[in-house]
Amino acid sequence: MAAKNPVRYYPLHHYVLLPLTLLMVGYTIRRYVGVAGDDSEISRLWFSLAAVTLLFFVTLVMLRQHYALTLQDRIARLEVRQRYFEVSGQRFATLEKDLTLAQILSLRLAGDQELPLLAQAAAHEKLSAKDIQARINDFQFDPMRV
Numbered sequence: 343m344a345a346k347n348p349v350r351y352y353p354l355h356h357y358v359l360l361p362l363t364l365l366m367v368g369y370t371i372r373r374y375v376g377v378a379g380d381d382s383e384i385s386r387l388w389f390s391l392a393a394v395t396l397l398f399f400v401t402l403v404m405l406r407q408h409y410a411l412t413l414q415d416r417i418a419r420l421e422v423r424q425r426y427f428e429v430s431g432q433r434f435a436t437l438e439k440d441l442t443l444a445q446i447l448s449l450r451l452a453g454d455q456e457l458p459l460l461a462q463a464a465a466h467e468k469l470s471a472k473d474i475q476a477r478i479n480d481f482q483f484d485p486m487r488v
Contacts, residue, residue: 425457
C-alpha cells in the first residue's frame with residue numbers, strides 16, 4: 343500500500359480567517375448597498391468597513407504567493423543538489439547541512455566549473471551570500487526567480 347501525500351492546509355488560514363473574511367466582505371457590501379447614495383455617517387461607515395474587509399481578503403489571498411515562494415526555494419535546493427552531483431560526482435548533502443538557504447540560492451548563480459569549489463568554500467569558510475556572489479566568475483543569471 344503506497345503512502346499518501348496529504349494536502350497541506352493551514353487551519354487558521356483556510357478554515358477560520360478566509361471564510362470569516364468572505365462572510366464579512368459580503369455582509370459589509372450588502373449593508374453598504376442598502377445605504378449607498380446617502381450622505382450620512384452610516385453610509386461612510388459601511389463603505390469604510392467594506393473597503394477594510396475587502397483589503398484584508400486580498401491580503402489573505404496574497405498569502406498564496408508565500409506558498410509559491412516556499413516551493414520555489416525547495417526547487418532551487420534540488421537544482422543545486424542535482425547540478426553539484428552532475429559536475430562533481432559527489433552528494434551535496436554533506437555540504438548542504440552547513441549552508442543557509444541564501445547561500446544555496448547564491449550558489450545557483452555559479453557556473454558548472456566553479457560550483458564544486460565554491461560550494462565547499464561557502465560551507466567551510468562560512469561565506470555570506472554576497473561573498474559567494476563576489477567570488478563567482480562565470481555568473482549564471484536566473485531570470486525566472488520571482
